[in-house]
Amino acid sequence: MTTKFTPDHEYIRVEGSTGTVGITSYAQEQLGDIVFVELPEVGKVLKKGDEAAVVESVKAASEIYAPVSGTVTAVNDALNGEPGMVNADPEAGGWMFKIEVSDAGELDKLLDADGYAELTL
Amino acid sequence: MAEARSEDLLQTPLYERHVAAGGRIVPFGGYALPVQYPTGIMAEHKWTRDQAGLFDVSHMGPSFLTLKDRSGDAEADHAAVAALVEPLICGDIAGLKPGQVRYTLLLNETGGALDDLMVARSPRFPGALYVVVNAGTKEADFELLAKAAGDKADFQRVDDNALLALQGPEAVGVLTAMVPGVVELGFMQFGAFQWEDEELIISRSGYTGEDGFELLCSAKNAARLWDAFLDDPRVKPIGLGARDSLRLEAGLPLYGHDLDETVSPIEADLGFAVSKRRREAADFPGAARILSEREGQLTRKRVGLIVQGAPAREGAEILDASGTAIGVVTSGGFAPSLGKAIALGFVSPDHTAIGTQLQVSVRGRAQPAEIVPTPFVPHRYFRKSV
Numbered sequence: 164m165t166t167k168f169t170p171d172h173e174y175i176r177v178e179g180s181t182g183t184v185g186i187t188s189y190a191q192e193q194l195g196d197i198v199f200v201e202l203p204e205v206g207k208v209l210k211k212g213d214e215a216a217v218v219e220s221v222k223a224a225s226e227i228y229a230p231v232s233g234t235v236t237a238v239n240d241a242l243n244g245e246p247g248m249v250n251a252d253p254e255a256g257g258w259m260f261k262i263e264v265s266d267a268g269e270l271d272k273l274l275d276a277d278g279y280a281e282l283t284l
Numbered sequence: 285m286a287e288a289r290s291e292d293l294l295q296t297p298l299y300e301r302h303v304a305a306g307g308r309i310v311p312f313g314g315y316a317l318p319v320q321y322p323t324g325i326m327a328e329h330k331w332t333r334d335q336a337g338l339f340d341v342s343h344m345g346p347s348f349l350t351l352k353d354r355s356g357d358a359e360a361d362h363a364a365v366a367a368l369v370e371p372l373i374c375g376d377i378a379g380l381k382p383g384q385v386r387y388t389l390l391l392n393e394t395g396g397a398l399d400d401l402m403v404a405r406s407p408r409f410p411g412a413l414y415v416v417v418n419a420g421t422k423e424a425d426f427e428l429l430a431k432a433a434g435d436k437a438d439f440q441r442v443d444d445n446a447l448l449a450l451q452g453p454e455a456v457g458v459l460t461a462m463v464p465g466v467v468e469l470g471f472m473q474f475g476a477f478q479w480e481d482e483e484l485i486i487s488r489s490g491y492t493g494e495d496g497f498e499l500l501c502s503a504k505n506a507a508r509l510w511d512a513f514l515d516d517p518r519v520k521p522i523g524l525g526a527r528d529s530l531r532l533e534a535g536l537p538l539y540g541h542d543l544d545e546t547v548s549p550i551e552a553d554l555g556f557a558v559s560k561r562r563r564e565a566a567d568f569p570g571a572a573r574i575l576s577e578r579e580g581q582l583t584r585k586r587v588g589l590i591v592q593g594a595p596a597r598e599g600a601e602i603l604d605a606s607g608t609a610i611g612v613v614t615s616g617g618f619a620p621s622l623g624k625a626i627a628l629g630f631v632s633p634d635h636t637a638i639g640t641q642l643q644v645s646v647r648g649r650a651q652p653a654e655i656v657p658t659p660f661v662p663h664r665y666f667r668k669s670v
Contacts, residue, residue, distance in 0.1 A: 195525070196326040198618040199594045199625070201647070217647065219595050221325040221618045222525050 167230065167270055168279035174254060175230040175262070177270060184230060185258040186218065186249065189283045195220045197249040202238040203260055209233060211269050216259050218249060231269040233262040296342035297446040297503035301510050305521055312524055313419030315343040320523040328526035329620040332492055333661075336452040337522035337530075338513050345422030346485075346500050347441045349433055351411030358382075361411030368432050369413065374549060374568040375403060376559030383407030385472040385487050388557050389549050390417075390425060395570020395577075396545040397552065399425050400537065404487065407475045411437075414474065414485065416447075416498075418539045446506030451496030451530075453664065454518040459486075459497055462512060466497065470668025479509070488666065491527070493534025493659055495666045532626060533619050535588055535658025541598055542586060542614040542628050550577035551630065553586045553658075584611065584630040588658035589644065591616065593651040595625035596644035602629050603643040603650055610635050613644060621661050627653070 166176045172190035175182040191197065199219035209215055209229035216227040238260045242248060249257040264270065274282065293316040302309060307318025317340065320328060331337055351365045366377035375388030385404040389397045399421040406412035417425040426441050433439040450459055460467050463477045466486055474487030485500035501509050513519045528538070537543050537552055548570065549558050555578060562568050566575060589602070595618050602611035616627030627644065635642060638657055643650040 195320060195324045198326075201594055217594070219618065221329070221529050221620065222319070224595070224597060 165270075165275075167273035167275060168282075169228070169230045169273055170282060171228055172283075173227060173230045175270070175273070176254075177264065180264050180267070181236065182231065182233070182262050182264050182270075183258050184215070184227075184260050184262060186227060186253055187279070187283075188253050191250045191253045191257070194218060194225055195222070197246045200242040200246045200249060200259065202240075202242065203235045205235050205238060207235045209235065209262065218246075227259060229262065230273060231262065231264050231266065233265045235260050236263050237261040294343075296340055297506040298340045298342060298448075298510055301507055302340065302521075307521070307523060310524070313343045315419065317343060318521075318523040320525045321521055323520070325523070325525035325529060326620050328520065328522045329529050331520050332452045332494065332522055332526060332530055333621055334452070336450055336454040336458050336496075336516075336519045337492070337526070338510065338519050339449040339451065339522050339527055340446070340510075341449050341498070342443075342446045342506070343419040344447055345417040345419065345425060345441065345443045346445065346447055347415045347417070347426060347429065347439065347443070349413040349415060349429060350409070350438045350440070352435070352437055354411050358410035362405060365411045365413055365437055368434070368437055369403065369415070369429065370562070370568070372428055372432055372569070373401075373403070374558040374562055374574070376561045377403055377405070377413070379559070379561060380405035383473050383475055385414075385474050385489055387472075388559075389543075389554065390428065391549075391569040392545055393569050395548045395573040397539070397543045397547050397549065398428070398545055400539055400543055400554075400557075401425065402487070402489065404474050414487075420540050442500065445503055446501045446509075448499045448501060448506070448509065448513075449490050449492075449496060450499070450513060450519070451490045451492040451494045451522075453495060455494070455496040456666065458513065458516045458518050461516070469497075471495070471665040473668070481505075482509070484509075491534070491536055492530035493536070493661060493663045493665075494530075495664055529617055529620055532615055532617055532628065533621055533659065533661040534663060535628070535660055537586065537628065538615055547630075548574050548577055550574055551582060551584055551586060580633075582633045585633050585636050586614070586628060586630055587636050588656050588660060589613075589616075589627045589629060589642070589653045590656050590660075591625040591627055591644055591651060591653045593625070594646050596627045596646050596651070596653070600627070600629075601645040602631055602653070603645060604635060605641055605643065607643065607650060610642070619660055626660050628658070631655075
């Protein structure tokens with residue numbers, strides 16, 4: 164299992180050919196209290212960089228982009244009732260969707276934990 | 285958000301306090317101001333509704349207009365200074381009692397709002413008005429006011445001072461402990477009060493829907509006053525984010541969003557700000573349009589909406605039940621006190637009835653919305669029976 168990061172503050176935790184996507188702790192902190200999460204539909208085919216989800220804070224809406232290309236296989240419906248989970252537990256309970264990765268090569272171009280940490284210093 | 289370079293931004297006398305408190309600084313109206321402190325917008329919002337929130341609103345435009353040649357007859361002098369500003373606005377200024385504050389609108393010739401503002405009659409000095417305008421419009425507003433003053437009055441902008449707002453149910457208790465005299469003020473009354481070596485201009489007013497006060501303080505004593513408030517455990521600093529969600533819940537329009545120079549007071553559902561005497565005289569800018577709109581000749585009207593699902597933000601289209609566009613959201617967001625999304629917007633007049641089922645388009649998807657009365661959260665102003 165490896166976790167990769169985008170410069171836009173999404174993470175993707177990869178197990179086999181499936182990645183679990185959410186936003187980093189740094190990102191949730193920057194966004195503030197999340198009050199609504201709009202999730203993609205299961206089965207949706209996304210290209211790397213496509214808008215995949217939207218998180219709404221009190222003040223503003225922010226797009227969440229697909230870190231890699233693939234097909235959405237599951238979404239975290241618990242966020243519909245409890246969007247604040249993205250703040251409380253962004254990298255576990257606050258995950259947003261799972262994606263079947265279509266091009267594993269795209270993962271190599273993402274940041275590793277050290278690279279991401281450097282970005283958010 | 286396009287970030288202005290921080291060196292281009294003005295700082296208020298409290299800037300260092302915001303930074304020290306961990307405020308997240310953003311550009312707003314040309315100033316560097318905190319959008320939130322570390323606890324976040326939701327907690328700050330709720331604190332203000334439950335306790336007392338302290339806001340730095342020094343970016344706004346306080347000013348004084350003072351008659352030069354005073355007759356010694358207080359009423360005549362007030363009438364003379366009121367006559368200078370009334371041609372710009374739709375409020376009855378002549379009719380203000382000493383110490384009374386009035387919300388009114390600065391209008392252009394077609395009846396559109398150049399700004400919304402507070403005009404107050406000095407409780408002590410005949411022929412003097414205290415005027416507070418919005419940050420984004422203050423240069424233009426001040427130019428109009430200075431021109432209106434002409435050679436008959438001195439116009440003095442005092443926006444190099446600090447303006448603080450203390451808002452919430454505990455505000456009166458907190459401030460009374462420091463400035464006992466303020467307990468005499470009712471909603472929309474103001475006066476000068478001594479605090480330590482500083483004379484504060486304090487009005488019982490604000491933009492959160494709560495009881496509270498706005499205080500004009502010299503720049504040199506501003507941080508001391510700020511610190512004195514925060515020494516009280518009932519007080520926490522509140523940023524612009526919660527200021528916006530509080531005013532939205534209170535159903536109060538924000539200039540530049542719910543009001544602009546095309547919007548009339550009647551369209552904005554601010555008919556109360558067009559005073560009776562001025563209506564009868566039809567002597568304010570855009571009177572012909574505004575009076576005919578008041579008789580029902582309207583093309584749009586500001587309403588409140590409760591939105592199901594994601595918040596509908598400024599610019600979102602409002603649709604009727606069949607999907608036809610009938611208006612647009614001008615302010616929208618999440619209401620922390622209600623736990624749901626709310627919005628202000630303009631719709632065609634046949635869709636303004638309370639309970640009307642509409643839709644809003646958010647990212648291309650129609651979501652249910654319903655017209656509801658505003659304020660969304662009841663005002664809790666302290667009105668004194670006269």
